[in-house]
Amino acid sequence: xxxxKLESPTVSVVIAAxxxxxxxxxxxxxIVAQTFRDFEVIVVDDGSTDRxxxxxxxxxxxxxxxxxxxxxxxxxxxxxxxxxGRYVAFVDADDLWMPxxxxxxxxxxxxxxxxxxxxxxxxxxxxxxxxxxxxxxxxCRLYEGDVLERLFLKxxxxxxxxxxxxxxxxxxxxxDESREFEMAEDWAMWLRxxxxxxxxxxxxxxxxxRIHCASITHSSNADALYESKRxxxxxxxxxxxxxxxxxxxxxxxxxxxxxxxxHLKRGSKQDARRMFANAVRDxxxxxxxxxxxxxxxxxxxxxxGAKRWREAS
Numbered sequence: 001x002x003x004x005k006l007e008s009p010t011v012s013v014v015i016a017a018x019x020x021x022x023x024x025x026x027x028x029x030x031i032v033a034q035t036f037r038d039f040e041v042i043v044v045d046d047g048s049t050d051r052x053x054x055x056x057x058x059x060x061x062x063x064x065x066x067x068x069x070x071x072x073x074x075x076x077x078x079x080x081x082x083x084x085g086r087y088v089a090f091v092d093a094d095d096l097w098m099p100x101x102x103x104x105x106x107x108x109x110x111x112x113x114x115x116x117x118x119x120x121x122x123x124x125x126x127x128x129x130x131x132x133x134x135x136x137x138x139x140c141r142l143y144e145g146d147v148l149e150r151l152f153l154k155x156x157x158x159x160x161x162x163x164x165x166x167x168x169x170x171x172x173x174x175x176d177e178s179r180e181f182e183m184a185e186d187w188a189m190w191l192r193x194x195x196x197x198x199x200x201x202x203x204x205x206x207x208x209x210r211i212h213c214a215s216i217t218h219s220s221n222a223d224a225l226y227e228s229k230r231x232x233x234x235x236x237x238x239x240x241x242x243x244x245x246x247x248x249x250x251x252x253x254x255x256x257x258x259x260x261x262x263h264l265k266r267g268s269k270q271d272a273r274r275m276f277a278n279a280v281r282d283x284x285x286x287x288x289x290x291x292x293x294x295x296x297x298x299x300x301x302x303x304x305g306a307k308r309w310r311e312a313s
Contacts, residue, residue, distance in 0.1 A: 012083030116197025
């Protein structure tokens, strides 16, 4: 039976795709190879100008929707709007799933009705070589339960791993489609969910996250990412001031340091100094910000040390 024709699938898989002809087929192959079979696949072609729609149409299991380019949040919302499953799973058009991904997460949500969503660990791999670089859990701790404060401090949820109950979106609303949130809309949504629901984790890697030069999160546009994250912080604090207001300055400093390190890696010391100065202004009690600011003022002497110190925090 074609997966796209199931009357009421358990899971709706939503893929936002924009000019993804190089990677989409591999992503879809990893989905249709799942050990769990009761799902539908919805690809939302967000105004692509390449063969994205043609590739999606080549998979009989896939429902392909097309729309003018409106960004990944709008594409995900379109997919959610037509989804028929009681669970919705997301994956980007250049990431991959392990064969047991859906099976493990469906089993968990079926057994734990208190959980609004479940995510998992993921492997990070290099797009050029295909080499596995690390696990996400090697870089940060994966939390579960009432994770709002932890998630506010740092987004530790790998983007190709969440599975969310559809009724959760009915309660918290859709992804924010504002362009100002475009580079951090995932984090914004997970914070909204974490404010009202328990979040669970499968600690084995159930997905593979591709790192390449075209990734938005590794773009040279560090300022745009910084501004998007600031908007997410402001929104989250306004929604839950009693829990998050006291952490706001620390989080703002952290995203400023991250932006500064991106600038420093590109050799833009002036922009790096500006970001590190923002961090000192926002949270003047953290010596790491001063160390990073010094690294942008001296001739590359402290760059590696600043990066390692920040990653170890």
